[in-house]
Amino acid sequence: MTDPQTALLDALAPAPPSGQGPRLYVADTDLAEGASVALPAPQAHYLRSVMRRGPGDTVVLFNGRDGEWQAAIETLSKTGATVLCRACLRPQPEGEANGPWLLFAPLKRGPVDLLAEKATELGAARLQPVVTRFTTAARVNATRLRSLTIEAAEQCRRLSVPDMADPMPLARLGDGWPADRTLFVLAERGEAPPAAAAFAAHAGAPAALLVGPEGGFADSELDGLRHLPFVTFVRLGPRVLRAETAAIAGLTLWQALAGDWR
Amino acid sequence: MTDPQTALLDALAPAPPSGQGPRLYVADTDLAEGASVALPAPQAHYLRSVMRRGPGDTVVLFNGRDGEWQAAIETLSKTGATVLCRACLRPQPEGEANGPWLLFAPLKRGPVDLLAEKATELGAARLQPVVTRFTTAARVNATRLRSLTIEAAEQCRRLSVPDMADPMPLARLGDGWPADRTLFVLAERGEAPPAAAAFAAHAGAPAALLVGPEGGFADSELDGLRHLPFVTFVRLGPRVLRAETAAIAGLTLWQALAGDWR
Numbered sequence: 208m209t210d211p212q213t214a215l216l217d218a219l220a221p222a223p224p225s226g227q228g229p230r231l232y233v234a235d236t237d238l239a240e241g242a243s244v245a246l247p248a249p250q251a252h253y254l255r256s257v258m259r260r261g262p263g264d265t266v267v268l269f270n271g272r273d274g275e276w277q278a279a280i281e282t283l284s285k286t287g288a289t290v291l292c293r294a295c296l297r298p299q300p301e302g303e304a305n306g307p308w309l310l311f312a313p314l315k316r317g318p319v320d321l322l323a324e325k326a327t328e329l330g331a332a333r334l335q336p337v338v339t340r341f342t343t344a345a346r347v348n349a350t351r352l353r354s355l356t357i358e359a360a361e362q363c364r365r366l367s368v369p370d371m372a373d374p375m376p377l378a379r380l381g382d383g384w385p386a387d388r389t390l391f392v393l394a395e396r397g398e399a400p401p402a403a404a405a406f407a408a409h410a411g412a413p414a415a416l417l418v419g420p421e422g423g424f425a426d427s428e429l430d431g432l433r434h435l436p437f438v439t440f441v442r443l444g445p446r447v448l449r450a451e452t453a454a455i456a457g458l459t460l461w462q463a464l465a466g467d468w469r
Numbered sequence: 470m471t472d473p474q475t476a477l478l479d480a481l482a483p484a485p486p487s488g489q490g491p492r493l494y495v496a497d498t499d500l501a502e503g504a505s506v507a508l509p510a511p512q513a514h515y516l517r518s519v520m521r522r523g524p525g526d527t528v529v530l531f532n533g534r535d536g537e538w539q540a541a542i543e544t545l546s547k548t549g550a551t552v553l554c555r556a557c558l559r560p561q562p563e564g565e566a567n568g569p570w571l572l573f574a575p576l577k578r579g580p581v582d583l584l585a586e587k588a589t590e591l592g593a594a595r596l597q598p599v600v601t602r603f604t605t606a607a608r609v610n611a612t613r614l615r616s617l618t619i620e621a622a623e624q625c626r627r628l629s630v631p632d633m634a635d636p637m638p639l640a641r642l643g644d645g646w647p648a649d650r651t652l653f654v655l656a657e658r659g660e661a662p663p664a665a666a667a668f669a670a671h672a673g674a675p676a677a678l679l680v681g682p683e684g685g686f687a688d689s690e691l692d693g694l695r696h697l698p699f700v701t702f703v704r705l706g707p708r709v710l711r712a713e714t715a716a717i718a719g720l721t722l723w724q725a726l727a728g729d730w731r
Contacts, residue, residue, distance in 0.1 A: 300707070321583070328714050330706070363708040403725040444592070444730035445562070446625040452590050452717070459718040460725055463665040468706035 227277060227296065228265040229258050230361045232368060238273040242292040243281070251288040254280065266290055271367040274298045302467030303367045305413070306332035310390070311454055312420035313344035313374065318451040323352040325451075327359035327369055329458040330467055335415075336374035341422030347374050377428055381435050388413035392432055393453045394440045395423055402441035402460050410465040416457040418450050489539060489558065490527040491520045492623045494630060500535040504554040505543070513550040516542065528552055533629040536560045564729030565629045567675070568594035572652070573716055574682035575606035575636065580713040585614040587713075589621035589631055591720040592729055597677075598636035603684030609636050639690055643697050650675040654694055654702045655715045657685055661702035664722050668703070672727040678719040680712050
């Protein structure tokens, strides 16, 4: 895997200019006026060597709970930095925590990285790998995907990072599933109704989208899904979409017709 | 750039199994019952060495005009192949030629490759690079993008390949623009109405989507766009999407609410 720090730097270097300074996710730190926040070496390196910032310059912090904060760099060295929270720029948006879940069969590295990055931009609240019979990728590198979701959240001005759940077998999907959360299965083909209408009919309700593996679901898996009371099959147009395209298209449609793009 | 043949093989190798055989785009050949079609060396190599096919095996052909044809391999060698058209599987779908146009500022290689591939899957009829003031990529490799759109069309069972237009300056956009084709500018921020409602109001009409560069449009460019009679600004949710994400999301919404996913 790519070193998380290198990945962070690669991804952040071409960031569009922000009037408020570089954005940093500080997971385990409470943010409040006057709070002093310690940043670890990778974030300090990013501020110093990539963004060329120094003491007195402003940065923007978020932790997924306390909204978006403007902060000033107090000390900055190779080994770390301290920044002082000054003012809350935005409260924590409610919509993000209520975002759709994305369930997906593990994919090869390129497509799954894309899926994680775009799902973050599109406001997915949770990423849940699901192992199916025809899943081609051997495993999910949760550490790399977690790092990609953090970078994507920092870039797209999101104030939270999607939960990255541990992989689970498809057959266990019914165990403990929240009864009020509809699971939309993005069907590759067949007689399922168009996703747009189905999504619009569930506007504002909890939802999850399930994207199958490149090889499709096994017939027995489709039968199993059909028998789950919270499952609805939907269709994404006449062409055969790659798994990651279906995930991106599904999240887009959900957000536009039922989620926080409305 | 990647050798087109290598790119073709890389992209096609993991294709999902098709009951009808490998799909090949044959641009310059008319397809009809009994027609004999000559395939060049790269397609012959793909059939022989990647897909392990031989004489008598079936392939599927399309050329963007005559629908989808089942054909049988007659001869197959390193230097070429001949296949015989047997039966029309599907007529040419009208929706594809009427698909949305995608206008985009040239991007770096990774994002622009992604954009070309996904725009094909999502049914864009034309890809038009547009050079803006803050465009970061120096040029567009039309040959590579063309090759990517062909591979994507073959994979997604589309029966056409998007037109790949030559780059043009943004300031020339008004010259000869078809008056009945609405150009939706996917605005990064601001007071534009949500794309979903705007698209639904134009269902079935000719449309184009314009995605700006990573650095955004210059103020003078936005002013220029606002004065064009065929331009409508729309917004894609509360987060800042990368250019390629905006393109994919915009095409998805258009197809679902106004295009051939309905």
